[in-house]
Amino acid sequence: MKVCLALCFSAVALTAFITTADAKELLVTTIKEEPYVMSRGSELEGYCVDLIEQLSKKLGFQYKLHLVKDSRYGAIDSKGNWNGMIGEIVRGEADLAVAPLTLTARREQFVDMTAPFMQTGLSFILHKDIVSDGDSAFSLLSPFSTDTWVGVLIAFLMTVLCIFLVSRISPSEWAEPGKDEQHFTLLHSIWYITGAFTLQGAGPHPRALSGRVISAIWWISALLLLASYFGNLHTTQHSNSHGFITSFEDLAKQDVIDYGTIDGGSTMSFFKTSTNPVHQRMYQHMERMKSFVPNLEEGVRRTREGNFAFIGEAVSLDLIVARNCDLTRSQDIISMKAYTIAAPQGSQMVKNLTIAILQLSESGELTYLRDKWWASSCIGSDEAHSSKALQPQDLRSIFLLLGLGLCVGMLLSLLELLSRARESAKDSKKSCCSELTSELNQRFSSNGSSAEANTSDQNKV
Numbered sequence: 001m002k003v004c005l006a007l008c009f010s011a012v013a014l015t016a017f018i019t020t021a022d023a024k025e026l027l028v029t030t031i032k033e034e035p036y037v038m039s040r041g042s043e044l045e046g047y048c049v050d051l052i053e054q055l056s057k058k059l060g061f062q063y064k065l066h067l068v069k070d071s072r073y074g075a076i077d078s079k080g081n082w083n084g085m086i087g088e089i090v091r092g093e094a095d096l097a098v099a100p101l102t103l104t105a106r107r108e109q110f111v112d113m114t115a116p117f118m119q120t121g122l123s124f125i126l127h128k129d130i131v132s133d134g135d136s137a138f139s140l141l142s143p144f145s146t147d148t149w150v151g152v153l154i155a156f157l158m159t160v161l162c163i164f165l166v167s168r169i170s171p172s173e174w175a176e177p178g179k180d181e182q183h184f185t186l187l188h189s190i191w192y193i194t195g196a197f198t199l200q201g202a203g204p205h206p207r208a209l210s211g212r213v214i215s216a217i218w219w220i221s222a223l224l225l226l227a228s229y230f231g232n233l234h235t236t237q238h239s240n241s242h243g244f245i246t247s248f249e250d251l252a253k254q255d256v257i258d259y260g261t262i263d264g265g266s267t268m269s270f271f272k273t274s275t276n277p278v279h280q281r282m283y284q285h286m287e288r289m290k291s292f293v294p295n296l297e298e299g300v301r302r303t304r305e306g307n308f309a310f311i312g313e314a315v316s317l318d319l320i321v322a323r324n325c326d327l328t329r330s331q332d333i334i335s336m337k338a339y340t341i342a343a344p345q346g347s348q349m350v351k352n353l354t355i356a357i358l359q360l361s362e363s364g365e366l367t368y369l370r371d372k373w374w375a376s377s378c379i380g381s382d383e384a385h386s387s388k389a390l391q392p393q394d395l396r397s398i399f400l401l402l403g404l405g406l407c408v409g410m411l412l413s414l415l416e417l418l419s420r421a422r423e424s425a426k427d428s429k430k431s432c433c434s435e436l437t438s439e440l441n442q443r444f445s446s447n448g449s450s451a452e453a454n455t456s457d458q459n460k461v
Contacts, residue, residue: 025062029094035373047373058356097342115354116338120315143232145389164189170413172208210412217405247332259309260291325378
């Protein structure tokens, strides 16, 4: 008798153990939507997959993840029954629904929902060419980047230095350093090059071939720089002619840029039923212009083509912007929504899941998951898309032309001085090197400057 009781007790205990073990494996339903749940071969990955994994580790439960059969989130059909993930929860076909499931009053009446694991709202995206930076204080400098402006300044100073050196070195420009007056001083060189840069003459002009070569090259380079500057200035002003659009109110005030959202979606319903005058005016515009799009892909396509703003949920738009570097999202967000996890009414898991979600939020784990799955592919190219300022490499041919001209001018001036030194060496029967050194010392020494000053004083007397 005792043996029979022992066997019965063991069977009951084993059955209870099996039942308890089975109860620990929760059935979790979800839906495919990038980047929340995506297929990778035969497995699933994404934000929600990582989220349920973190929750299972915290609460110590096993789970089995499957995709919802009808690929719907959950709404009441014509017969009054719930479909989608909410329907599976209501019918007891799933224990949890982990997905970008919006918390609504209607759903809360039939299922229990945890604290939100993500907050979102409605926003809009634009092409970056349409968006102005709103700062006109330095708009005249916008055609060139900072590096390009530095390059232009260096080119200017190098040209001033070369025209000054050439005027000193070339015998055709300064024949007798001890007697003749030197017109091309450093100050006059700056004035002359500045006048040439503004396409204005500033005499006296160089007489030597070397000086004329430098002047001609500088004139050509200045003309090309000015053409590039004004051409890009016109393009920049034209692209920013739509104004500074940062909010829904800015979007509603103008009628140049068209805007729309998905036809028949929740966003369209929000604008249709909103009592806000701005939102009402926007819905009337979309209805009048027939600017609704059939799906998300069409909205992104029209936005990338330009002159169109697509309105949608901010979290989805952030993913689009992360994948399309030529788009940007407005920081204005309206109609805040929350994504939560759904469970059957009266489920003991809801309280524990809420605490675990709050702990993940406080520890920064939710932020890490957001950064992981919304990582931008625009790193390193964002500045190039956000600014159309010309870079130094865009003008490298102009800088190379100028550098070549300066080198040729300097070489010609040295050849002129070398030719004169050789003639002087023949007449005085000295070495060419000594004559060349003497010429250079005379042209760059302080004595030459004193002689120039004395000559000037004698002319005044």
